[in-house]
Amino acid sequence: MTAITLIITARIVHVVSSTIWAGFVIIAGVVLVDAPHGTTAEDARRVRRSAINRAARVVAPAAIVSLLSGLYLFSALHAGARTPTEIALAIGALAAVLSFFIKALNGRVIASGRAAAVLLLVSGVAMAAARFLY
Numbered sequence: 064m065t066a067i068t069l070i071i072t073a074r075i076v077h078v079v080s081s082t083i084w085a086g087f088v089i090i091a092g093v094v095l096v097d098a099p100h101g102t103t104a105e106d107a108r109r110v111r112r113s114a115i116n117r118a119a120r121v122v123a124p125a126a127i128v129s130l131l132s133g134l135y136l137f138s139a140l141h142a143g144a145r146t147p148t149e150i151a152l153a154i155g156a157l158a159a160v161l162s163f164f165i166k167a168l169n170g171r172v173i174a175s176g177r178a179a180a181v182l183l184l185v186s187g188v189a190m191a192a193a194r195f196l197y
């Protein structure tokens with residue numbers, strides 16, 4: 064595989080896996096946290112837990128693939144550079160990694176779900192803008 068084919072493949076893998084990861088966390092943090100009308104808090108919690116557990120089989124591997132492909136792209140294309148592009152990519156990566164830990168550290172499911180959604184939104188914005196900042 065030539066170098067450029069490898070980079071393009073890594074970018075495809077990165078953008079698609081990041082979309083799955085951030086997309087689900089944002090929908091979970093914004094939509095799934097609300098209890099459907101006519102359900103008790105306990106029912107809502109059970110439905111939410113079931114949806115999140117089933118989605119995690121796809122979303123958790125996607126998050127790991129996003130992280131690994133992002134680290135590869137950073138080392139292949141941006142290592143050593145310190146322009147606003149790299150700063151934006153680093154902010155985006157930091158926000159994405161923090162979204163992992165916010166859940167582990169915070170027992171409050173709804174607040175931490177919303178915080179994770181905001182962090183991944185920040186990550187997406189920073190990544191999308193990065194290449195145009197110099």
Ligand code: HEM
Pocket residue numbers: 074077078081082084085129130131132133134136137138140141152155156157159160183184186187188190191192193194
């Ligand atoms: C987990 C940590 C992450 C790291 C280390 C990382 C790293 C990177 C790097 C280095 C690039 C630039 C690739 C290049 O110059 O060709 C990039 C691009 C991109 N990343 Fe990430 N990323 C991470 C997470 C995310 C997440 C969570 C999202 C979505 C919310 C995301 C969305 C994107 C997009 C859309 C691009 C393409 C930007 C463009 O083509 O202008 N990344 N990422």
